[in-house]
Amino acid sequence: MNKKIRISNIIIYFILFLGTIIILFPFFWMFISSFKTMEEIVAFPPTFFPKAPTVQNYINVWKEMNFDRYFLNSIFVLVLKTLVIIYTSVLAGYVFSKLQFRFKNGIFLIVLATMMVPYPVTILSLYQEMVWFQWIDSYKALIITGVFNTFGIFVMKQFITGIPDSLIESARLDGCGEFRILHKIIMPLIKPALSALAIFICLQIWNDFLWPFLVLNSDKKYTIPVGLALFKGRYYTDYAKQxxxxxxxxxxxxxIYLFLQKQFVEGITMAGLKE
Structure with a gap:
C-alpha cells in the first residue's frame, strides 16, 4: 500500500513539475531573449542562450522609447485605481451582505448580470460618454470608468457574509456607525480577501491595453501596454525591444505577488473552506 502511494506521489509531482516547466518556459525564453541582439533573435536555427549577452536592449528601451514615462504612468494608474476599486468593492459588499433594504437581492442580481455582458460590447457607448464629458486623453477616463468592479463586489460580499452578525450588532449597540464598523471591524477581518482581490485587480489593470489605447492620445500619458504596441511598425517589428x-x-x-502571496494563499484557502 505504501509503495503504491509513493508511486502515485511521484507521478503527481512529475506532472506538476512538467506543467510548471510548460507554464514558465515562455517567460524564461522572453527573459533570456532580452539579452540577445535583434539578429540573434530572428536567426534560424534559433539559439537558446545568447551567444554574446548584452544589456543594450534595456538601455535602448529606457532612452529611445520614453519607457520610463510609460512605466510611471502605469504605476500611477495601477495604485490609484486598485485602491479605489478595493474600497468600493468592500463598501458595496458590506451593503449587500449586512444591511437590509428593499429590493436588495434584485439589485445584487442586476449587478451580477453585468458580468455576463462582454466588455467590448460596452466600449462604444463608454467611449461616447468620455467624449461628452471631455475626458478623452485624460486619466479620468481610465480611473473613474472602472471604480466599480462586479467581480470585486461579489468576492467581498461572499467574505463579509461569513462575519457573524452578532459582532456587528454589538458594535452598533456600542454606538459605532456603519462606516466605523466597516473600517474598524470588517476590513481587519478580511485582509486575506483584500490581498487576493488586490492581486487579481492589479493584473487586470496592469495588462489592460484596449481601453487606454482608445482614450489616450498623448505619448506622455501612455501606459506600458500601449507603449509596447509602439515597438511594432507596419513593415518592421523590433522584437528585441518588445x-x-x-x-x-x-x-x-x-x-506585488511576493509581498502579498501569504495573504493571497490565505484568501484562497478561506474561500475554499467557506464553500
Missing amino acids: LTGAAITIVPVLV
Whole structure:
C-alpha cells in the first residue's frame, strides 16, 4: 500500500513539475531573449542562450522609447485605481451582505448580470460618454470608468457574509456607525480577501491595453501596454525591444505577488473552506 502511494506521489509531482516547466518556459525564453541582439533573435536555427549577452536592449528601451514615462504612468494608474476599486468593492459588499433594504437581492442580481455582458460590447457607448464629458486623453477616463468592479463586489460580499452578525450588532449597540464598523471591524477581518482581490485587480489593470489605447492620445500619458504596441511598425517589428519591455513589465507583478502571496494563499484557502 505504501509503495503504491509513493508511486502515485511521484507521478503527481512529475506532472506538476512538467506543467510548471510548460507554464514558465515562455517567460524564461522572453527573459533570456532580452539579452540577445535583434539578429540573434530572428536567426534560424534559433539559439537558446545568447551567444554574446548584452544589456543594450534595456538601455535602448529606457532612452529611445520614453519607457520610463510609460512605466510611471502605469504605476500611477495601477495604485490609484486598485485602491479605489478595493474600497468600493468592500463598501458595496458590506451593503449587500449586512444591511437590509428593499429590493436588495434584485439589485445584487442586476449587478451580477453585468458580468455576463462582454466588455467590448460596452466600449462604444463608454467611449461616447468620455467624449461628452471631455475626458478623452485624460486619466479620468481610465480611473473613474472602472471604480466599480462586479467581480470585486461579489468576492467581498461572499467574505463579509461569513462575519457573524452578532459582532456587528454589538458594535452598533456600542454606538459605532456603519462606516466605523466597516473600517474598524470588517476590513481587519478580511485582509486575506483584500490581498487576493488586490492581486487579481492589479493584473487586470496592469495588462489592460484596449481601453487606454482608445482614450489616450498623448505619448506622455501612455501606459506600458500601449507603449509596447509602439515597438511594432507596419513593415518592421523590433522584437528585441518588445521582449525587453515585456520582461520589465513583469517585475512589478512579481513584486506585488511576493509581498502579498501569504495573504493571497490565505484568501484562497478561506474561500475554499467557506464553500
